Amino acid sequence: MENLCSGLIKQIQAHKLSALSAITYFKSEMQLTVELLAWLKAQEMYPQFYLNYRDEPITIASLGKVRLFSDEKMAQQFVQQQDLPLVGGLTFSKQAKFWLPRLLLENIDNILHVTIYFDNEQDFVTEQHACLQAAKTLEKFTALQSVKQVVHKIGQKANTEVWTNWIEQGLAEIKQGHLSKVVLANQTEFLSNQPIDAKDFLAESEQQNTGCYHFLLAEQAECAFVGSTPERLYTRQGQHMQTEALAGTATITDNPQYNQQQTDWLLNDRKNDHENRLVVQGICENLQPYVNHIAVCDVEVKQLRQVQHLRRCIQAELKNNVADGVCLQTIHPSAAVSGLPQQSAVQFLQKTENFDRSWYAGTLGIMRKLQAEFCVAIRSAFIEQQGEQSKIRIFAGAGIVAGSVPLLEWQEIERKASSLLSLLTIE
Ligand SMILES: C=C(O[C@H]1C=CC=C(C(=O)O)[C@@H]1O)C(=O)O
Ligand SMILES: [Mg+2]
Known part of the structure; x- marks a missing residue:
């Protein structure tokens, strides 16, 4: 790590102002396994971003920002013109936030790649100082700790009665033909007896919630x-894109026999199949104008720790001029988190749910010229520091279609x- 750090410092110090490119980068790599969450935990530079990929041995973490884009088309243009990566995403209500980080760490197959970005269009001395500071962060790690904090519930946006009422409203819209699906969500708040570090919490989740993407976005110290x-x-990958419809849920317990029964039930249940097919339909219809070819794979079951889901993978060949700006706009928010028709569903959610979803059910990821990876930010929470305590707001939603039963959907969001x-102890 020391070599890596001093190598980068030398590169930064040798850098002369360049009029040739807007951004200069300094790169170094080493065969090394590092705990990126332990590195992030030690840092005081923001924003912080972290993404551990679901299907590949890739984890990325970043600190700071050099350029910021609040429009995904501008972000895409920058990526294509400069051939540089941007991290960030879109909130549920499609507010884009993408940035070129000051420092990007990528763990790919146990090789650590470090890149520091220098903005040639900003004050030279200030940039040089910021880059040197960034390099020095590689010297600092803080050991991760297990989360033992006790929490107690302090509130929820919907109790079972309110939830039932929301669902009945949704079902009425479905019956009248205004909607075919709407994904309603709840927000539940907890307070801890001691501060909970968001990186410790996520590290614990990585251990337990396998088969997932793990993400963190902290714009400042107090909230992640x-x-x-x-x-x-x-x-x-280039013009080849893979997306998926993940919707339809059954239970997982520690009883393999029961889990198999649930799997069989899920695969044959009409309501869950319908829930899933509407996501496929929404994605395919929206993508149609932008693809040369699109194919939907057979249904499969994705098993997690508490729940199992129906999944249909979708492969598409994008038209030549189509890139991430369009992909993000057309797929997000899919009918797995909003509903169908998309606009009417989002309007219904805005007037029904009594809280702001913010990043919940938004999308987070990384955009590059030839590659992009974005996850859907569900099974998520905000952790806010309040003195010696932490407040945790946890979100969970469920797809409501004809035949949904409010109390079963309640059980579903509780499991999610x-x-x-x-991961916490509830008092
Ligand atoms: C909206 C959520 O889950 C979605 C993803 C998978 C299964 C879902 C379902 O069966 O309802 C939801 O569409 C959430 O976890 O907050
Ligand atoms: Mg469901």
């Missing part, structure tokens, strides 16, 4: 958005929320 999601928004909640 974290989660472990089973759902991909899309991945893109427990993927994160079970």
Whole structure:
């Protein structure tokens, strides 16, 4: 690590102002396994971003920002023109936030790649100082600790009665033909007896919630958005994109026999199949104008720690000029988190749910010229520091279609929320 750090410092010090490119980068790599969450835990530079991929041995973490984009099309243009990566995403209500980090760490197959970005269009001395500071962060790690904090519930946006009422409203819209699906969610708040470190919490979740993407976004020290999601928004290699419909849920317990019964039931249940097919339909219809070819794979079951889901993978060949700006706009928010028709469903949610979803059910990921990876930020929570305590707001939602039973959907969101909640001790 020391070599890596001093190598980067030498590169930064040797850098002369360049009029040739807007951004200069300094790169170094080493065969090394590092705990990126332990590195992030030691840092005081923001924003912090972290993404551990679901299907590949890739984890990325970043600190700071050099350039910021609040429009995904501008972000895409920058990526294509500069051939540089941007991290970030879109909130549920499609507010884009993408940035070129000051420092990007990528763990790919146990090789650590470090890149520091220098903005040639900013004050030279200030940039040089910021880059040197960034290099020095590689010297600092803080050991991760297990989360033992006790929490107690302080509130929820919907209790079972309110929830039932929301669902009945949704079902009425479905019956009248205004909607075919709407994904309602709840927010539950807890307070801890001692501060909970978001990185410790996410590290614990990584251990327990396997088969997921693990993500963290902290724009400042006091608040972090974290989660472990089973759902991909899309991945893109050149013009080849893979997306998926993940919707339809059954229970998982520690009884393999019962789990198998649940799997069989899930695969044959009409309501869950319908829930899933509507996501496929929404994605395919929206993507149609932008693809040369699109194919839907057979249904499969994705098993997690508390729940199992129906999944249909979708492969598409994007038209030549189509890139991430369009992909993000057309797929997000999919009918797995919003509903169908998309706009009417989102309007219904805005007037029904009594809280702001913010990053919950938004999308987070990384955009590059030739590659992109975005997850759907469900099974997520905000962790806010309040003196010696932490407040945790956990979100969970469920797809409502004709035939949904309010209390069963309540049980479903409780199970989904427990993927994160079970990491803590509830008083
Ligand atoms: C909206 C959520 O889950 C979605 C993803 C998988 C299964 C779902 C379901 O069966 O309802 C939801 O569509 C959430 O976990 O908050
Ligand atoms: Mg469901």
